[in-house]
Amino acid sequence: ETGVTQTPRHLVMGMTNKKSLKCEQHLGHNAMYWYKQSAKKPLELMFVYNFKEQTENNSVPSRFSPECPNSSHLFLHLHTLQPEDSALYLCASSLDRVGNSPLHFGNGTRLTVT
Amino acid sequence: AQSVSQHNHHVILSEAASLELGCNYSYGGTVNLFWYVQYPGQHLQLLLKYFSGDPLVKGIKGFEAEFIKSKFSFNLRKPSVQWSDTAEYFCAVNPMNTGFQKLVFGTGTRLLVSP
Numbered sequence: 292e293t294g295v296t297q298t299p300r301h302l303v304m305g306m307t308n309k310k311s312l313k314c315e316q317h318l319g320h321n322a323m324y325w326y327k328q329s330a331k332k333p334l335e336l337m338f339v340y341n342f343k344e345q346t347e348n349n350s351v352p353s354r355f356s357p358e359c360p361n362s363s364h365l366f367l368h369l370h371t372l373q374p375e376d377s378a379l380y381l382c383a384s385s386l387d388r389v390g391n392s393p394l395h396f397g398n399g400t401r402l403t404v405t
Numbered sequence: 406a407q408s409v410s411q412h413n414h415h416v417i418l419s420e421a422a423s424l425e426l427g428c429n430y431s432y433g434g435t436v437n438l439f440w441y442v443q444y445p446g447q448h449l450q451l452l453l454k455y456f457s458g459d460p461l462v463k464g465i466k467g468f469e470a471e472f473i474k475s476k477f478s479f480n481l482r483k484p485s486v487q488w489s490d491t492a493e494y495f496c497a498v499n500p501m502n503t504g505f506q507k508l509v510f511g512t513g514t515r516l517l518v519s520p
Binding site: 334336347383385387390392398399 | 409441448451454456495499501507509511512
């Protein structure tokens with residue numbers, strides 16, 4: 292059990308669809324992250340939230356829209372995606388956003404864009 | 406561009422063989438260093454970390470890593486691997502110049518240990 296839960300585990304969507312990924316953590320952490328994991332590429336940091344405030348947007352296209360209503364929940368809203376957006380999307384949390392606290396990852400959502 | 410390099414993409418070993426996975430980074434300032442592991446069908450989890458002090462750090466399951474500042478390296482080692490070590494291993498670096506968490510990952514090394 293990771294302490295970080297992501298739903299759904301798998302998602303197939305068309306390029307005109309709108310869907311959302313959900314992440315929930317009950318570890319008492321204050322920072323949450325979205326990462327993208329593509330085949331043969333390093334994990335890419337997408338967004339960072341600290342105490343519900345977005346502190347980092349790593350040049351992510353606007354078709355990805357994050358939302359953090361509280362420190363325990365993080366969403367990634369998806370619309371008009373491209374096939375190259377197909378990847379494993381990982382949510383992570385840490386106690387704080389200072390670099391000393393390790394990340395705790397969820398199992399990820401495997402996204403396929405058709 | 407600043408990056409994290411893992412030289413071996415795939416490693417195949419027999420049980421009881423020794424393991425060393427390379428990791429080099431290109432950041433010049435203070436860094437925090439991590440190795441994460443992802444077992445088949447499981448989430449990424451922390452294996453070990455280095456922040457400061459003794460450059461030889463020990464993690465879970467008999468793994469250790471050595472930080473060599475002059476070589477910008479943080480290689481992972483295990484004297485004798487087991488079949489259960491089959492997994493993907495990721496080196497990650499957090500450059501501390503920004504003061505906050507911005508982990509940069511390597512591409513990962515898939516380790517297959519044959520029984």
